[in-house]
Amino acid sequence: MTSPLHILQSPAGYRYSVDPFLLSAFATLPATARVADLGTGSGILPLLLARSGKGGEFVGFEVQEEMAARAAQSVALNGLEGRVRIVRADVRDLPEAFAPGSFAAVVTNPPYRKPCNGRVAPGVERGAARHELAGGLTDFLRGAAFLLDNRGRFFIVYLAERLAELLDEMRTYRLEPKRLRLVHARAGAPAKLALVEGRKNAGPGLAVEAPLIMYREGAGRNYTEEMEEIFAGV
Helix, strand or coil, X not given: CCCCCCCCCCCCCCCCCCHHHHHHHHCCCCCCCEEEEECCCCCHHHHHHHHCCCCCEEEEEEXXXXXXXXXXXXXXXXXXXXXXXXXXXXXXXCCCCCCCCCEEEEEECCCCECCCCCCCCCCHHHHHHHECCCCCHXXXXXXXXXXXXXXXXXXXXXXXXXXXXXXXXXXHCCEEEEEEEEEECCCCCCEEEEEEEEEECCCCCCEECCCEECECCCXXXXXXXXXXXXXXXX
Protein backbone atom coordinates (compact mmCIF):
# COMPACT_ATOMS: atom_id res chain seq x y z
CA MET A 1 0.00 0.00 0.00
CA THR A 2 1.33 3.43 -0.98
CA SER A 3 2.00 5.76 1.93
CA PRO A 4 0.04 9.05 1.92
CA LEU A 5 1.61 12.26 0.69
CA HIS A 6 2.78 14.66 3.38
CA ILE A 7 2.09 18.30 2.45
CA LEU A 8 3.00 21.16 4.78
CA GLN A 9 0.48 24.01 4.83
CA SER A 10 0.02 27.12 6.94
CA PRO A 11 -3.18 27.04 9.04
CA ALA A 12 -3.70 30.74 8.32
CA GLY A 13 -2.38 30.70 4.74
CA TYR A 14 -3.38 29.21 1.42
CA ARG A 15 -4.54 25.59 1.47
CA TYR A 16 -4.77 23.54 -1.72
CA SER A 17 -8.14 22.39 -3.07
CA VAL A 18 -9.29 19.59 -5.37
CA ASP A 19 -7.99 21.44 -8.46
CA PRO A 20 -4.44 19.98 -8.53
CA PHE A 21 -5.89 16.48 -8.22
CA LEU A 22 -8.07 17.13 -11.28
CA LEU A 23 -5.15 18.50 -13.27
CA SER A 24 -2.82 15.68 -12.26
CA ALA A 25 -5.37 13.11 -13.47
CA PHE A 26 -5.97 15.03 -16.72
CA ALA A 27 -2.31 15.53 -17.65
CA THR A 28 -0.72 12.99 -19.98
CA LEU A 29 3.05 13.06 -19.56
CA PRO A 30 5.83 10.77 -20.79
CA ALA A 31 7.59 9.06 -17.91
CA THR A 32 10.88 10.80 -18.80
CA ALA A 33 9.49 14.32 -19.37
CA ARG A 34 11.06 17.34 -17.69
CA VAL A 35 8.12 19.27 -16.24
CA ALA A 36 7.77 22.82 -14.88
CA ASP A 37 4.98 23.84 -12.50
CA LEU A 38 4.31 27.58 -12.56
CA GLY A 39 3.01 28.87 -9.23
CA THR A 40 3.57 25.58 -7.41
CA GLY A 41 2.30 26.84 -4.01
CA SER A 42 2.59 23.93 -1.59
CA GLY A 43 4.22 21.76 -4.24
CA ILE A 44 1.16 19.52 -4.38
CA LEU A 45 0.98 19.26 -8.18
CA PRO A 46 4.53 18.04 -8.93
CA LEU A 47 4.30 15.71 -5.94
CA LEU A 48 1.05 14.21 -7.24
CA LEU A 49 2.49 13.78 -10.72
CA ALA A 50 5.72 12.26 -9.44
CA ARG A 51 3.83 9.79 -7.26
CA SER A 52 1.58 8.77 -10.16
CA GLY A 53 4.53 8.00 -12.45
CA LYS A 54 3.85 10.89 -14.80
CA GLY A 55 6.96 12.81 -15.79
CA GLY A 56 10.54 12.28 -14.76
CA GLU A 57 12.00 15.51 -13.36
CA PHE A 58 10.01 18.43 -11.92
CA VAL A 59 10.79 22.05 -11.12
CA GLY A 60 8.18 23.97 -9.14
CA PHE A 61 8.37 27.77 -9.36
CA GLU A 62 6.89 29.75 -6.46
CA VAL A 63 7.28 33.48 -5.80
CA GLN A 64 6.27 33.53 -2.12
CA GLU A 65 9.27 32.76 0.08
CA GLU A 66 7.49 30.96 2.93
CA MET A 67 5.38 28.85 0.57
CA ALA A 68 8.45 27.89 -1.45
CA ALA A 69 10.25 26.87 1.75
CA ARG A 70 7.32 24.69 2.88
CA ALA A 71 7.07 23.13 -0.58
CA ALA A 72 10.75 22.18 -0.44
CA GLN A 73 10.20 20.64 2.99
CA SER A 74 7.25 18.66 1.64
CA VAL A 75 9.41 17.32 -1.17
CA ALA A 76 11.93 16.09 1.41
CA LEU A 77 9.23 14.61 3.64
CA ASN A 78 8.06 12.48 0.72
CA GLY A 79 11.56 11.41 -0.27
CA LEU A 80 11.30 12.95 -3.73
CA GLU A 81 14.33 15.27 -3.67
CA GLY A 82 15.81 13.32 -6.59
CA ARG A 83 12.86 14.15 -8.84
CA VAL A 84 11.29 17.40 -7.57
CA ARG A 85 13.04 20.73 -7.04
CA ILE A 86 11.45 23.95 -5.75
CA VAL A 87 12.76 27.28 -7.04
CA ARG A 88 11.72 30.61 -5.61
CA ALA A 89 10.97 32.70 -8.69
CA ASP A 90 8.40 35.03 -10.20
CA VAL A 91 6.73 33.74 -13.38
CA ARG A 92 7.13 37.27 -14.74
CA ASP A 93 10.92 37.08 -14.35
CA LEU A 94 12.11 33.50 -14.65
CA PRO A 95 15.73 32.78 -13.66
CA GLU A 96 18.35 32.91 -16.41
CA ALA A 97 19.42 29.41 -15.41
CA PHE A 98 16.35 28.08 -17.24
CA ALA A 99 16.88 28.43 -20.96
CA PRO A 100 14.09 28.81 -23.52
CA GLY A 101 12.66 25.47 -24.55
CA SER A 102 14.24 23.59 -21.65
CA PHE A 103 11.06 21.73 -20.58
CA ALA A 104 8.96 19.09 -22.33
CA ALA A 105 5.84 20.07 -20.38
CA VAL A 106 4.45 22.85 -18.21
CA VAL A 107 1.57 22.48 -15.74
CA THR A 108 -0.15 25.24 -13.81
CA ASN A 109 -3.03 25.93 -11.43
CA PRO A 110 -2.78 29.73 -11.56
CA PRO A 111 -4.80 32.37 -9.69
CA TYR A 112 -8.26 32.49 -11.23
CA ARG A 113 -9.56 35.98 -10.58
CA LYS A 114 -8.53 39.52 -11.40
CA PRO A 115 -7.87 41.76 -8.34
CA CYS A 116 -11.02 43.75 -9.07
CA ASN A 117 -13.20 40.63 -9.36
CA GLY A 118 -14.62 39.44 -6.04
CA ARG A 119 -13.35 39.81 -2.50
CA VAL A 120 -9.61 39.26 -2.20
CA ALA A 121 -8.89 36.65 0.47
CA PRO A 122 -7.19 38.01 3.60
CA GLY A 123 -3.47 37.39 3.95
CA VAL A 124 -0.76 37.51 1.30
CA GLU A 125 -0.69 33.75 0.64
CA ARG A 126 -4.40 33.24 0.12
CA GLY A 127 -4.85 36.49 -1.76
CA ALA A 128 -2.02 35.84 -4.23
CA ALA A 129 -3.06 32.22 -4.76
CA ARG A 130 -6.64 33.11 -5.73
CA HIS A 131 -6.30 36.56 -7.28
CA GLU A 132 -3.83 37.84 -9.88
CA LEU A 133 -1.71 39.85 -7.43
CA ALA A 134 1.65 38.43 -8.55
CA GLY A 135 1.01 37.79 -12.23
CA GLY A 136 -2.08 37.19 -14.33
CA LEU A 137 -3.06 34.67 -16.98
CA THR A 138 -0.94 36.35 -19.64
CA ASP A 139 2.16 36.13 -17.44
CA PHE A 140 1.67 32.41 -16.81
CA LEU A 141 1.11 31.69 -20.50
CA ARG A 142 4.10 33.76 -21.53
CA GLY A 143 6.25 31.90 -19.00
CA ALA A 144 4.98 28.54 -20.24
CA ALA A 145 5.68 29.44 -23.88
CA PHE A 146 9.20 30.52 -22.92
CA LEU A 147 10.02 27.30 -21.06
CA LEU A 148 8.43 24.80 -23.47
CA ASP A 149 10.31 23.14 -26.28
CA ASN A 150 8.74 22.81 -29.72
CA ARG A 151 5.51 20.75 -29.50
CA GLY A 152 5.87 20.74 -25.74
CA ARG A 153 2.74 20.02 -23.69
CA PHE A 154 0.91 22.60 -21.60
CA PHE A 155 -1.74 21.70 -18.99
CA ILE A 156 -3.89 24.15 -17.04
CA VAL A 157 -6.94 24.13 -14.77
CA TYR A 158 -8.93 27.37 -14.90
CA LEU A 159 -12.34 28.90 -14.34
CA ALA A 160 -14.90 27.81 -16.93
CA GLU A 161 -16.32 31.35 -17.02
CA ARG A 162 -12.95 32.58 -18.33
CA LEU A 163 -12.54 29.78 -20.88
CA ALA A 164 -12.92 32.02 -23.96
CA GLU A 165 -10.20 34.32 -22.63
CA LEU A 166 -7.95 31.36 -21.82
CA LEU A 167 -8.21 29.75 -25.26
CA ASP A 168 -7.69 33.07 -27.03
CA GLU A 169 -4.61 33.90 -24.94
CA MET A 170 -3.17 30.40 -25.38
CA ARG A 171 -3.24 30.83 -29.16
CA THR A 172 -1.59 34.24 -28.80
CA TYR A 173 1.39 32.47 -27.22
CA ARG A 174 1.31 29.60 -29.75
CA LEU A 175 -0.01 27.11 -27.18
CA GLU A 176 -2.60 25.56 -29.47
CA PRO A 177 -5.56 24.08 -27.49
CA LYS A 178 -5.77 20.34 -28.21
CA ARG A 179 -7.91 18.85 -25.42
CA LEU A 180 -10.70 20.30 -23.28
CA ARG A 181 -12.65 18.79 -20.41
CA LEU A 182 -15.20 20.73 -18.38
CA VAL A 183 -15.73 20.00 -14.68
CA HIS A 184 -19.22 20.16 -13.17
CA ALA A 185 -20.19 19.91 -9.51
CA ARG A 186 -23.21 17.76 -10.43
CA ALA A 187 -24.81 16.43 -13.60
CA GLY A 188 -26.89 19.18 -15.19
CA ALA A 189 -25.12 21.97 -13.30
CA PRO A 190 -23.08 24.64 -15.11
CA ALA A 191 -19.39 23.93 -15.56
CA LYS A 192 -17.17 25.38 -12.83
CA LEU A 193 -13.69 24.53 -14.10
CA ALA A 194 -11.98 23.79 -17.39
CA LEU A 195 -9.07 21.41 -17.91
CA VAL A 196 -7.12 22.26 -21.06
CA GLU A 197 -4.11 20.75 -22.82
CA GLY A 198 -2.18 22.80 -25.35
CA ARG A 199 0.77 22.02 -27.61
CA LYS A 200 3.37 24.60 -28.52
CA ASN A 201 3.38 25.41 -32.25
CA ALA A 202 0.86 22.66 -33.04
CA GLY A 203 -1.79 22.81 -35.73
CA PRO A 204 -5.49 23.43 -34.99
CA GLY A 205 -7.88 20.72 -33.84
CA LEU A 206 -9.53 20.57 -30.39
CA ALA A 207 -10.90 17.37 -28.83
CA VAL A 208 -13.72 18.07 -26.35
CA GLU A 209 -13.93 15.23 -23.87
CA ALA A 210 -16.88 13.99 -21.81
CA PRO A 211 -17.60 16.19 -18.78
CA LEU A 212 -16.20 15.30 -15.38
CA ILE A 213 -18.87 15.21 -12.66
CA MET A 214 -17.58 15.65 -9.12
CA TYR A 215 -20.55 14.77 -6.88
CA ARG A 216 -23.28 12.13 -7.00
CA GLU A 217 -26.91 13.09 -7.29
CA GLY A 218 -28.75 13.96 -4.08
CA ALA A 219 -27.90 15.90 -0.98
CA GLY A 220 -24.43 15.97 0.49
CA ARG A 221 -21.01 16.03 -1.09
CA ASN A 222 -20.50 12.39 -2.02
CA TYR A 223 -17.92 12.03 -4.75
CA THR A 224 -18.64 10.17 -7.97
CA GLU A 225 -16.84 6.91 -8.77
CA GLU A 226 -14.48 8.74 -11.13
CA MET A 227 -13.51 11.26 -8.45
CA GLU A 228 -12.91 8.44 -5.97
CA GLU A 229 -10.62 6.81 -8.51
CA ILE A 230 -8.71 10.06 -8.95
CA PHE A 231 -8.09 10.32 -5.20
CA ALA A 232 -7.26 6.61 -4.93
CA GLY A 233 -4.59 6.98 -7.61
CA VAL A 234 -2.50 9.34 -5.47
